[in-house]
Amino acid sequence: MRLRAFLICGGALALAACSATTGTAKETKSASSSVSGERADTGVPFPSTYERYPGVPTALVGATIFDGKGGRIENGTVLFTDGEVVGVGDASLPIPAGYTSIDGTGKFVTPGIIDIHSHLGDYPSPSVPAHGDGNEATAPTTPDVWTEHSVWPQDPGFSRALANGGITSLQILPGSANLMGGRAVTLKNVYSRTVQGMKFPGAPYGFKMACGENPKRVYGNRGRKPSTRMGNFAVNRQTWLDAQAYDGKKRDLGKETLKGVLDGEILVHNHCYRADEMALVMDMAKEMGYKVSAFHHAVEAYKIGDLLKANGVCSAIWADWYGFKMESYDGIPENAGLLQQEGACVVIHSDSDKEIQRLNQEAAKALAAGRRMGIEISDATAIGWITLNAAKAMGIDDMTGSLENGKMADVVLWNGNPLSVYSRPEKVWIDGALMYDALDRKRRPVSDFELGQPGEGDVK
Amino acid sequence: MKRVLSLAVSAFALAAVPAAAQDVVITNATVATGDGSEPIQNASVVVRGGRVVAAGAGVEAPAGMPVIDGTGTWVTPGMFAAATTLGLWDVGAVGSSNDQAAGGSAFSAALDVTRALNPSSQHIAINRAGGVTRASIFSRPSSTIFGGQGAIVDLGADPDMVVKPRAFQMVALGEFGARIAGSSRTATYAELDNAFREARNYAAGRWDGDDAQLTSADAKALGAVLSGEQSLYLAVERASDIRNALKLKTQYSRLKLVLVGASEGWLVANEIAAAGVPVIADPIDNLPESFEELAATQSNVGRMVKAGVKVAIGGLTNGIEQPRNAPQFAGNFVALGKIPGAAGLSWGQALATITSAPAEIAGFGGRFGVLAPGAAGDVVIWDGDPLELSSAPVRVFIDGVEQPRDNHQTRLRERYRNLDESKLPKAYDW
Numbered sequence: 001m002r003l004r005a006f007l008i009c010g011g012a013l014a015l016a017a018c019s020a021t022t023g024t025a026k027e028t029k030s031a032s033s034s035v036s037g038e039r040a041d042t043g044v045p046f047p048s049t050y051e052r053y054p055g056v057p058t059a060l061v062g063a064t065i066f067d068g069k070g071g072r073i074e075n076g077t078v079l080f081t082d083g084e085v086v087g088v089g090d091a092s093l094p095i096p097a098g099y100t101s102i103d104g105t106g107k108f109v110t111p112g113i114i115d116i117h118s119h120l121g122d123y124p125s126p127s128v129p130a131h132g133d134g135n136e137a138t139a140p141t142t143p144d145v146w147t148e149h150s151v152w153p154q155d156p157g158f159s160r161a162l163a164n165g166g167i168t169s170l171q172i173l174p175g176s177a178n179l180m181g182g183r184a185v186t187l188k189n190v191y192s193r194t195v196q197g198m199k200f201p202g203a204p205y206g207f208k209m210a211c212g213e214n215p216k217r218v219y220g221n222r223g224r225k226p227s228t229r230m231g232n233f234a235v236n237r238q239t240w241l242d243a244q245a246y247d248g249k250k251r252d253l254g255k256e257t258l259k260g261v262l263d264g265e266i267l268v269h270n271h272c273y274r275a276d277e278m279a280l281v282m283d284m285a286k287e288m289g290y291k292v293s294a295f296h297h298a299v300e301a302y303k304i305g306d307l308l309k310a311n312g313v314c315s316a317i318w319a320d321w322y323g324f325k326m327e328s329y330d331g332i333p334e335n336a337g338l339l340q341q342e343g344a345c346v347v348i349h350s351d352s353d354k355e356i357q358r359l360n361q362e363a364a365k366a367l368a369a370g371r372r373m374g375i376e377i378s379d380a381t382a383i384g385w386i387t388l389n390a391a392k393a394m395g396i397d398d399m400t401g402s403l404e405n406g407k408m409a410d411v412v413l414w415n416g417n418p419l420s421v422y423s424r425p426e427k428v429w430i431d432g433a434l435m436y437d438a439l440d441r442k443r444r445p446v447s448d449f450e451l452g453q454p455g456e457g458d459v460k
Numbered sequence: 461m462k463r464v465l466s467l468a469v470s471a472f473a474l475a476a477v478p479a480a481a482q483d484v485v486i487t488n489a490t491v492a493t494g495d496g497s498e499p500i501q502n503a504s505v506v507v508r509g510g511r512v513v514a515a516g517a518g519v520e521a522p523a524g525m526p527v528i529d530g531t532g533t534w535v536t537p538g539m540f541a542a543a544t545t546l547g548l549w550d551v552g553a554v555g556s557s558n559d560q561a562a563g564g565s566a567f568s569a570a571l572d573v574t575r576a577l578n579p580s581s582q583h584i585a586i587n588r589a590g591g592v593t594r595a596s597i598f599s600r601p602s603s604t605i606f607g608g609q610g611a612i613v614d615l616g617a618d619p620d621m622v623v624k625p626r627a628f629q630m631v632a633l634g635e636f637g638a639r640i641a642g643s644s645r646t647a648t649y650a651e652l653d654n655a656f657r658e659a660r661n662y663a664a665g666r667w668d669g670d671d672a673q674l675t676s677a678d679a680k681a682l683g684a685v686l687s688g689e690q691s692l693y694l695a696v697e698r699a700s701d702i703r704n705a706l707k708l709k710t711q712y713s714r715l716k717l718v719l720v721g722a723s724e725g726w727l728v729a730n731e732i733a734a735a736g737v738p739v740i741a742d743p744i745d746n747l748p749e750s751f752e753e754l755a756a757t758q759s760n761v762g763r764m765v766k767a768g769v770k771v772a773i774g775g776l777t778n779g780i781e782q783p784r785n786a787p788q789f790a791g792n793f794v795a796l797g798k799i800p801g802a803a804g805l806s807w808g809q810a811l812a813t814i815t816s817a818p819a820e821i822a823g824f825g826g827r828f829g830v831l832a833p834g835a836a837g838d839v840v841i842w843d844g845d846p847l848e849l850s851s852a853p854v855r856v857f858i859d860g861v862e863q864p865r866d867n868h869q870t871r872l873r874e875r876y877r878n879l880d881e882s883k884l885p886k887a888y889d890w
Contacts, residue, residue, distance in 0.1 A: 125747045156748055164746075164758075213553075303886075306879050322869070323583060323779030325553040331779070332869045338876060351781075354744050361788060364849035372852060373873060415798055420790030421849045424799055438799050450748065454699070454727060455755035459802040460746045 046148060048199035049321075050188055052431030058082035059095045060413060063104025068111040068387035068402035072380040078109055080409035083432040088403045102427075109415050110383055111403050112168025112410030112430065114390035116269070116316045117296050117355050118350035120158055121151030121172050121195070125353065126449075135175035136182065140219050140226055141239050143207070144184035144254035147174045151195045157353040159445045162189050162436050164357035165423040166412035169200055171394055173296075176210035176271040177218045179226070183257055184208050184269060186394055191428055191445045204395040206293070207261050209236075211269035211281055212327050223244050229277070233284065235373055240288035267293035269393050271314075273327035275303035282311050294393040296349060299331030305342030314345035314393040318355070319362040319369075334386065336363075337370015340377050347393055348385045359386045364419040379419055408432075481510035481860030485521040486841065489530025493831040494537040494815030498808045505535050507837040510860035515831035518655030528841070528855075536811065536846050538593025538838035540829045541783035542740045542818035543630075543693065543720055546576040546584050546595055547613065547621065549563025552778050560777075563602035564607040569655070569685075570677035572626055573599050573633045583779070585867035588615040591853040592829045592844070593838040594623070594819065596774075598693065601632040605640050605651055609681060609690070612822050614838075616858040627685065627693035627822065628718070634752050637685035645701070659683050662786060688714035691823070693740070695720045698752035699727040706735045720819055721745075722764075723756040726803075738821045739764060740774035743789035743813075744781070758796055761813065762803030762842060772818035786814040791847035810847060813828025819861065837861075 002163040033385050057364045058080055065076035067088060079087035079099065080400065087093055095101060122134035133150035136142040151172055161167040167189050174181035184206030211232055220227030243258035260266035268285070272278050272295045285292050294314035299322060301308060301315035308315060315335075322331030348363045350356035362381075367382040391401025400408045409432035416423035428436040437443035441457065450456050491503035493515055502568050504519040505512065515520075515535075521527060550557035559576040562568075577597065578584075593615055599608035607630035612623045632640060633648055641647035651673075658674045659682035663668050667679055674682075684690035692715050694705045702722060709715055717737045719725065723745040725732060732739065733852070745756040764771050773790060776783045790810040797804025805813070819829030828836055837860030844851035856863040875889050 125749050126751060126753075127749045128751075160746060300874050304879075320782065320785070321780050323551060326551050328779065329551055330868075330872055332872050334873045338873075342879070353747055357746075358792075361792075361849055363787070368850040368852065371850075371875065403588075411700075419789055419849065421847060422795045422798075424795050441801060450754075453748070453754045454724070455757055458755070458757050459759055459796075459799055460757050 001322075020141045046196055046199075049194065049196045049199045050190065050192070050199055050201055052083045053190070053433035053435070055083065055409070055429065055432035055434065057082075057096070057099040058429070058432070059099040059101045060104045060109050060411070061095070061101055062091070063107045063109045063133045063413065065403065066380045066383040066418070067404070068384055069404070070377070070378070070380050070384055075198070076109065078411065079404055080411065080429070080432050083409055084330075085403055085405055085407050085409050085411075088404065102413065104413060106416075107426065108414040108423070108455060109403070110166070110412050110414065110418055111401055112389040112412055112428065113166040113359050114357060114388050114394070114401060115161070115165075115167055115170040115296065115350050116286055116347050116390040116393055117351045118161075118170045118172055118356055119175070119351070120161065120170065120353060120356070121153065121155045122147050122174065124152045124155035125157055132378055135177040137175075137177035137218055140178055140215055140224070140235055141180040142178050142182050142254070143180045143257040145174065146185070147208075148185040148195050148199065149186070151198075152318060153192050153195050153198055154448045157356070158189055158191060159447060160353070161205055161356045162428055163438070163444055163460065164240055164424065165359055166413070166414070166418075166428050167356060167359070168428065168430045169396065169400055170356070170392070171206055171269070173206065173208045173269060176208070176214045179210060179215045179232055180239065181208035181210060183266070186396060188430055190435060191447065200396060202396075202399060205260065205266045206269045206394065207257060207266045208269055208271070211277050212271075212273055214271070214323060233280065237288065240290075243244065244288070255386050261290050262288070264291070267393070269296055271296045273297050273299050275300035279307055282313065283305065293395070294347060297328070297351070299335065301326050301344070302332065302338035303336045305339045305344045308339070309342050309344040312345075314347050316347040316349040316387060316390070316393065318351070319348060319366040324378040326374075333365065333369035334373055336366035337373060337375045337377060340370060340381065341375045345389055345393065346385045347389045349390075360418040360423075361421060367419065379417070382419060471750070479861050481837065482857075482862060483508045483525050483860070485525050486528045486530045486535055486839070487521060489533045489535045489841070489850045491515055491535045491831065492808070492811050492846070494811055495830050495832065496808045496812040496816065498806070502621045503535075505831055505839060507833050507839060507857065507860050510837045512831050512835045512837055512839070513833060530775045530841060533854065534842040534844060534846050534851070535831070536591075536840050536842065537815045537829050537831050537835070538823070538856065539591050539774075539783070539784065539786055539814050540818040541587065541592050541776060542821060543777075544595050544774065544783050545597060545777045546587060546615070546783065547579060547597060548573060548838040549583070550581065561600035561602040562608070565603055567675055568601070568604040568608060568678055569606035569629060570675065570681040571599050573597050573608065573611050574622050574625040577611070577613065577621050577747045579616075579619055582868045584615050585617070585864075586869055587782065587784045588617070588856060588863055589853065589865040589867060589870070590782075591840040591842070591856060592783045592786070592885055593781065593840070593856065593858045594699055594824075596627065596818070596822050598628070598630040601630060601637070601640060601695075603640075605632045605637045605648055606655065606678065606682075607631065610693070612824065614858055616861060617864050622822070626690060628693050629682070629685045630693045630695065630720070633694050633696040633705055634698060634721075635750055636695060649704075655679075655682055657687060659686055663687075664758065686714060688713060691716045691718050693718045693720050697721045697723045697750070699724040699755070701752065702728050703731065706731060706737060709735065723753045723760060725769070726757065726760045726763035727755055729764045729769055733768035738770040738772070740772050740818065740821060742775045743773040743786075743792070746862070758792070759803040761793060762796060762805050765805060765809060766803060770817055770820065772821050773813045774818060787851075788849060790814050791849070794847065807847065822865070827835050
């Protein structure tokens, strides 16, 4: 138990569950763009150097498949080779020669799990002040910062997310101290000596924004604007207006990012809890000419499922967090179910180095709560909340998020139904390379930090 | 697949005033008694006069007693939430509503949660609906390493919440304690030893206020710790800190120690077991979040249990890590058992970590957290395997009194079941 966390406002609670403000706290965590398809030769800064690791042509046979887009196949077959899915079907799907066949009888296969909201790397373990790199809490708008410059690729949390959560892709966001926190980055969950070696090739940048309590508290406490919700909107709107006037003649990092948002190249991820505030943000986005890709946390999304659907905005939510701050008071476990009932886009996110290890379980709880109130939702739909829907909101759904021919072979083999508490990932492939195997102690990454420490290489 | 239940009662059928205990027998259910044993099929539970009379297979339904047909359901004792803060806060970050810590107080060990508790708290109602019926409530150390005196409570929908006041003292050791005491573990132990010395003197009638660090109230309060009347909960993580915590018993022989946290407990599990000290463990610590938790692993609990340590899951204290999610964490221990190299728990052992074990640590073994003759009638009927994510309580009894399961969240759910405002605003929908 972390009595400590409450004192120092660490972890996801920082700006969330604590009212104290500290410069080093992980404030509620709550970033932008280059063109997609970045390569070292295109002139894009900090280009991805990630390349898939070697794999073998693999056939997963006999498992129940959740394909991520709402489909379910009993006794199914998944084929992948050269990093790509090349076949998804039932038992009649022929297995080409030269494939390594894995018996999935009684097991389940899903696409790699995707967390749209993580702070692994920018608030890494150990959670010490020297590692508090997620909030450039020195001005209410910092569109010029890029969270990839804060990500420590040795965070032990990446391995836990892989082994326990089956996480293959994740978006790392700046925190939510600021109205505009900076660029978010999408990573492959593969350890690397450099953050460039983790960057998801071709993923668009995200842009982190935050409404509500955090920015007004952080800056209001310093006697600065914004100190109120109306101040939040005023600062945001003026910042957008100034960005619209940017002509690019003299480089300005912040305005380049904002322009990327206005041009639709950078996807907005907006930390926002309350329904009324989300409605105002959507109107601001219309006024200024951008789109919100997803509201994050969004504990009151269920009150405006119709509006969210009409605006095509996803809600990236927890299953059941509530009550830790005033704007989270109306959180209910049926949030996801009610949104699904309205036909709005649901994503289950973590915002936590612990919950990222159990996104499947969180989806299962949200699913159960929806069903209990009579909303019919299939297991396969709920798997979509942590795979394809997340990929859509992150702009990577043409590459990953579902098991379809031509997509990245980001695949999890579970030892049981992933919506059961009794199930765990048995094997995880990223781009067709086996990166975790519960049955092979050495096929489990150990970060630099953990070498020679008690428990090195232990199951974690 | 779960069958649709006919036994769920409308929340509104239950008055919000305390009802009388009902004599009842639940039949044809899968019964898990909470004592570590595996679930029993086609079993019954008999509750009379607010207490469990019998539980198990082959139990005869007493003639004339109202029967609940539990076909398709599971029955467990109510969950016991160890080391939580229910009833001490409304909104975590709203300081005026939050009585979890008294950082501005001149007092510390003397602080007593009893009169701060609010039985009408939404979090009590929400967790009660989730099957939590009893809890140990602590006061968080803030101004000194001594947090104050915690209480054992029930979560019943009535004004009388406290089962046992001043049941234990919470003390912060490790990094957290060091930060409070003066930025070093050296200061923690100087503070602890001095406090115990002053408490001893107070108890012996030799207290000297001029020379004292503690207030007389704090010195008096710690007397109950030194005499063993009150348990001493030590929040501690690192293996070396745990060893030092265990050594306190050689210095102060009557201490009744309980370790809280203990994420590196597995490294010293044999010593903890030999000392006969129970542990309230964080169920989900598996990251080196601090330098005192480098060896944290989900297998911590399983390894300690294997070594013979009595372990409860606890420290679920807010709307993020909620007591009502304890079954999920217990279920994860069962899941771990399938992972090579990991130490999990059997299903029965896992349930015990959230029922009988925390009750025993609280001093209520056989009374709470078990379905056994003489135990309180704290009974939860579930619509499926209680540790499974798809399951939920359908009826909750405390002391044989059926409890309401409605709360702020269920009301919001019903109001927003649809978004139709064509006739009137949502505010009229209640």
